[in-house]
Amino acid sequence: NVRVSVPNKVVVRGMGGTGKSTLAAIVASKQSIRQKFDTIFWIDVGKSLFSTDCNETETKTPARNNLTYDRYRECLRDMCRHLKIATDGEGIHRKFNDEVVRSPGDQSMQVASKYLRAMLAARCEMARVLDGRRNTLVILDDVWSHEDIDLFNFNENASPHSGDLSILITTRTIDKTPLPQTFALSLGLLNEHDAIHLIGLEIGLPRHFDFEALSVADRSVLSEIIKKCGYLPLAIRMLGKTIKAYAGIIPFDFSVDKLLRNIMMGWDNQQLDGSNPSVNISLYDTLDRTFSMVVTSTESSNFIKLCFGALAVTFAQDDYKRPWTSLRVVEQLWTAMMESQNEYNIELLKRDGLTRGDDVRRILETGGAIDIMMLEGSNSKKTKYIQISHDLLWECGKQYLEINSQLGLTKEEDKPYFSIWPWRKLSIPADNIERKYNEITIFLNRQISYIYKEMMNGTFFSDDGHMFLFYPRHLIKGDLLPDSYQLLNNPNFIACRLQGLGMVDGVKNHMQDIVLLHKEVLKVKRMPEKYEIDYYNITDLINSIVFAVVSFNSTIHSIHDAPIHFTQIENVVRARGLIKIGLAIQGLHLWNIAMDCFTKALQQLKFANLPVTHPDMKCIAKCIEAVTLRPVRLVPKKSSDILVLKYGAVLRARTKSCGVPLELISHPGHGIVPMTSESEYLSSWGSFCFLGISTSESSIQ
Numbered sequence: 001n002v003r004v005s006v007p008n009k010v011v012v013r014g015m016g017g018t019g020k021s022t023l024a025a026i027v028a029s030k031q032s033i034r035q036k037f038d039t040i041f042w043i044d045v046g047k048s049l050f051s052t053d054c055n056e057t058e059t060k061t062p063a064r065n066n067l068t069y070d071r072y073r074e075c076l077r078d079m080c081r082h083l084k085i086a087t088d089g090e091g092i093h094r095k096f097n098d099e100v101v102r103s104p105g106d107q108s109m110q111v112a113s114k115y116l117r118a119m120l121a122a123r124c125e126m127a128r129v130l131d132g133r134r135n136t137l138v139i140l141d142d143v144w145s146h147e148d149i150d151l152f153n154f155n156e157n158a159s160p161h162s163g164d165l166s167i168l169i170t171t172r173t174i175d176k177t178p179l180p181q182t183f184a185l186s187l188g189l190l191n192e193h194d195a196i197h198l199i200g201l202e203i204g205l206p207r208h209f210d211f212e213a214l215s216v217a218d219r220s221v222l223s224e225i226i227k228k229c230g231y232l233p234l235a236i237r238m239l240g241k242t243i244k245a246y247a248g249i250i251p252f253d254f255s256v257d258k259l260l261r262n263i264m265m266g267w268d269n270q271q272l273d274g275s276n277p278s279v280n281i282s283l284y285d286t287l288d289r290t291f292s293m294v295v296t297s298t299e300s301s302n303f304i305k306l307c308f309g310a311l312a313v314t315f316a317q318d319d320y321k322r323p324w325t326s327l328r329v330v331e332q333l334w335t336a337m338m339e340s341q342n343e344y345n346i347e348l349l350k351r352d353g354l355t356r357g358d359d360v361r362r363i364l365e366t367g368g369a370i371d372i373m374m375l376e377g378s379n380s381k382k383t384k385y386i387q388i389s390h391d392l393l394w395e396c397g398k399q400y401l402e403i404n405s406q407l408g409l410t411k412e413e414d415k416p417y418f419s420i421w422p423w424r425k426l427s428i429p430a431d432n433i434e435r436k437y438n439e440i441t442i443f444l445n446r447q448i449s450y451i452y453k454e455m456m457n458g459t460f461f462s463d464d465g466h467m468f469l470f471y472p473r474h475l476i477k478g479d480l481l482p483d484s485y486q487l488l489n490n491p492n493f494i495a496c497r498l499q500g501l502g503m504v505d506g507v508k509n510h511m512q513d514i515v516l517l518h519k520e521v522l523k524v525k526r527m528p529e530k531y532e533i534d535y536y537n538i539t540d541l542i543n544s545i546v547f548a549v550v551s552f553n554s555t556i557h558s559i560h561d562a563p564i565h566f567t568q569i570e571n572v573v574r575a576r577g578l579i580k581i582g583l584a585i586q587g588l589h590l591w592n593i594a595m596d597c598f599t600k601a602l603q604q605l606k607f608a609n610l611p612v613t614h615p616d617m618k619c620i621a622k623c624i625e626a627v628t629l630r631p632v633r634l635v636p637k638k639s640s641d642i643l644v645l646k647y648g649a650v651l652r653a654r655t656k657s658c659g660v661p662l663e664l665i666s667h668p669g670h671g672i673v674p675m676t677s678e679s680e681y682l683s684s685w686g687s688f689c690f691l692g693i694s695t696s697e698s699s700i701q
Contacts, residue, residue, distance in 0.1 A: 009149070009167045014187035016392045017234030017283060020170035021141050023187065027168065028139060037137040037166070041082060043075050043152070046142025046391070067148055068319075069100060069115045070508075076126050085129065095129070096122050099579065099619060101626040102586040105673025105698030119151060127154040135164045142391075143171040189231035196222050198233060202240020228285060234390060235286040238368045242290045245366040284396050290367040295352040299345055305400045307334045307360045308369060312388060312397030314444040315470070321394050326466035327372065327384040331357030332451045333444075361386070369393055385466075401440055445478035460496040468497045468506070472513040476520055481536075484517055488541055494548040498577075503552060507545065507577045511584035514541050518588060542585060542593055549577040550600065568608040572616060575604035582623060589676045591627050598623045630670065630693040642666060643693075661699040671699030 012020045027033055028040055045067065067075070073096040080086075080095060098121065100114050130136060138152050150156075155165045190198065193211075199222060200209050211219060229235035291304040310333060315325045334357035338349060353359055364370045371389045374382045388394045452471050460467070475484035487493055488510065498506040521536050552574055582597035602620050610617050635641050644666035645651065651660055662672040675690040682688065691700070 008155070008165060009153075009169065009182040011169045011171060011182055011184045012187055013171055013184060016172055017232045017390065018187050018189060019233045020172075020187055022233075024139050024141060024168055024170050028137070033137070036135060038134045039083065040137045040139065041079050042139045042141065043078075044142065045075075045140050045148050046144060067119075067151060069119055071319075072119050072151060073097075073122060076122055079126065080129060083129070095125060097615065097619075098122070099583055099623070101583065101623050103626045103673075103698050104589075104591050104629065104675050104692050104694040105671075105700065107698070110698060123151055123154060123156075127156075130154055130165075135166070137166050137168065139168045139170075141170050143169050144173050190226075190233055190236070191231070192223070192226065195226040195229070195231050195233075195236060199226055199229075199236050199240050202237055203243045230283070232283060234392065235283045238283075238290055239286050242294065242367040283392055284399070287367075287369065287393070287396050290369070291363070294363050294366075295354070297348045297352060299348045300352040300354055303337070303341075303345075303349060303354065304360060304363060307337060308364060309397045309399075309401030310334070310337065310444055311370075311386070312394050313401050313441055314448055314474075316394070316398075317470075317473070321391060322388045324373065324375065324385040324387045325470075327361065327386045329448065329451060329455075329466060330386050331361060332455070333357070333448060334360045336447060336451065441477060442479050445474045446480060448474045449478050449480060449483070460490075460493045468500045469509060472510075473516065476513070476517050481517065481520055481524065484513070485536055485541070488513055488517065489544050491544060491548060494545055495552075498548060498552055503549070503573050503577045504580065507549065507580040508584075510545050511581060514538070514545070515584060515587065517541075538588070538590070539593065542581065542590075542597075545581060546578065546597060546600065549574055549581065550604075552577065568610075571604045571608040572610070575601040575608070575616060575620070578604065579620060579623060582627075586627065591629060591675065594627050595624070595629070598627065626695070628694075630667075632693065646671075659701055661696070661701050663696045663699050664693070667693070669696050670694065671696040673698045674700050 012023060014020050028042065034040065076096050085095075098118060100111075100118050102111060102114075106114075140149065140152060143149060149167065149169060152167060153165070196211055200211070201207065211222075214222070225239070226236060229239060287308075288301075288305070291308075292298075292301040295301050295304065311325075311330060312321075314333065315323060315330070317323050338346070338354065338356070341349065349355070361370070361372075365372060368389060371387045373385050373387070375385045376382050388397065449471070452467060452474065456467070472484050472487055475481075475487060494510065497510060500506070501509060518538055553570060578597045578601035582594040582601070585597070586594050598620060602624065605614075605616055605620060612618075612621075632643070643664055646663040646665040647660050650656055664670050664672070670693055672691055673694045675692045680688055680690075
């Protein structure tokens with residue numbers, strides 16, 4: 001409610017769990033706000049914390065810009081769908097489909113520059129989409145960098161006739177330095193009055209209850225509870241939900257005093273080792289109380305924690321810690337964990353009502369630790385998906401598994417799941433926590449792989465499509481590299497994946513898995529004592545997906561509103577799949593194979609009789625031009641075709657010791673480039689690198 005110099009950006013800043021996203025949602029739903037803005041967009045920016053593009057290097061590092069190019073395009077397409085504007089048609093209806101093409105010799109800074117230019121071009125295109133519209137509100141939830149805000153500031157490229165654009169931002173990380181035209185609001189913890197009011201509402205007291213009218217004992221316990229919750233709204237709400245849900249089954253008369261004193265017993269028993277400072281202690285304690293109050297035995301409470309930790313660790317992806325996961329698969333994992341216990345623990349679990357995975361789901365959902373949603377699968381059948389409800393809860397679940405449990409990592413031949421799962425707290429040095437966590441991750445991913453194998457029963461059909469997304473990654477993360485190679489090379493799995501996810505998403509996920517497997521194989525090659533990898537040939541994997549794309553037939557995944565014949569549509573769809581393959585393997589420096597994919601794509605587009613002005617024809621021409629390897633042949637010294645360095649005189653004079661690019665003056669726009677990102681080694685030669693000729697901007701220096 002700023003009266004002077006109204007800003008176009010409002011930043012809501014605060015630690016996790018303080019209610020930033022809730023506040024933004026309340027603002028977006030207010031009638032006065034909805035009357036002022038013609039269009040309101042909600043964008044979850046924090047969904048992609050790390051850049052995991054197929055072309056990234058082996059070492060995962062936090063991206064300077066939180067959004068990857070693919071994720072940014074996905075956001076813009078969602079905005080267009082909200083406006084009922086098609087993005088996958090032809091001509092002017094084909095939006096945000098420009099691909100970033102590498103050239104031989106491109107270094108990391110050059111690749112980053114290409115992606116940045118592509119993102120800025122996409123921002124200009126979205127500004128044209130919004131041109132002429134009146135007031136627009138963009139809500140950016142969970143922002144991690146200033147650059148992300150700039151990408152959605154479409155007014156920088158708008159015409160004078162465009163309406164006002166306002167941006168509401170929630171963030172944990174942006175510092176207190178004011179941004180231009182920005183009003184910042186710091187959202188801290190609740191004060192005592194508001195915290196007591198919130199816990200009262202959650203446990204079922206009247207909406208306008210009088211705190212002073214409560215008994216002294218009740219007021220004292222309520223005050224103690226909110227202190228233990230650290231005045232954190234997320235912790236208070238979770239505990240309140242659990243109290244309200246289980247008040248009817250607790251064996252004593254319901255009163256604030258008795259009920260809350262009961263759950264307060266043993267609150268401080270849980271201790272952390274301090275190895276993970278990102279976990280909020282009050283929230284950790286609240287979760288611990290939530291799990292403990294609904295079951296009577298310590299063993300059952302620990303089991304609930306381990307199930308929650310297994311959910312957090314096993315299904316987390318590099319680009320999204322809390323993906324929506326098939327509930328059926330998760331419940332299979334939890335059931336397998338139950339069945340692996342010794343008879344004594346099984347009896348304790350049964351006594352507390354824990355007999356199958358659905359019982360664990362019910363407890364976690366009641367406490368607000370997870371969300372459940374119905375999603376439509378590939379066959380239009382709706383299935384249930386599960387997600388951890390908050391990043392802080394994900395961190396707590398991860399730490400439960402890191403320091404509060406000991407997994408039995410041996411596998412009995414007749415029992416493919418957990419051989420033992422004792423409830424002993426780890427007593428290992430802090431510097432070994434990460435190593436232990438890696439072992440746990442491998443172990444759990446193997447269990448999921450066994451569950452998938454049983455569920456498939458020799459087929460690759462899946463109602464919800466979850467298998468097509470994650471099965472190969474579980475095999476790779478479970479260190480089952482030969483099995484993942486066989487799966488990614490299986491024509492039936494590839495065909496089902498393309499049908500289930502569609503051509504573009506199917507190829508994208510398959511190539512991400514191939515690149516991930518390739519990087520893991522390279523690690524193993526540096527440790528030959530681990531196991532033999534003679535089975536591996538990346539060319540076979542690429543040939544398998546190329547064959548599947550070329551032979552792909554579908555009446556479902558077509559181009560909307562395309563004014564061309566159905567056969568032509570299928571040719572264009574195949575071409576786009578081949579382009580995706582070629583772009584993905586550029587990051588592996590397999591330029592000849594990439595060129596082969598682009599050539600096949602051009603052939604498919606020619607079958608579709610597309611004009612040279614068509615966007616897909618322009619795209620494939622750019623791809624072929626970028627990866628074309630110029631042939632080098634011997635010519636007479638006085639030939640007009642001889643290669644001449646642009647700065648040859650500087651090199652011969654040795655006036656500069658470094659930084660001279662090997663550009664060619666004889667062939668403008670071209671230069672001598674390295675063909676691989678790293679040097680190779682031969683015992684007779686030492687280190688060496690293959691050179692070639694490509695665009696001048698990639699010239700070696």
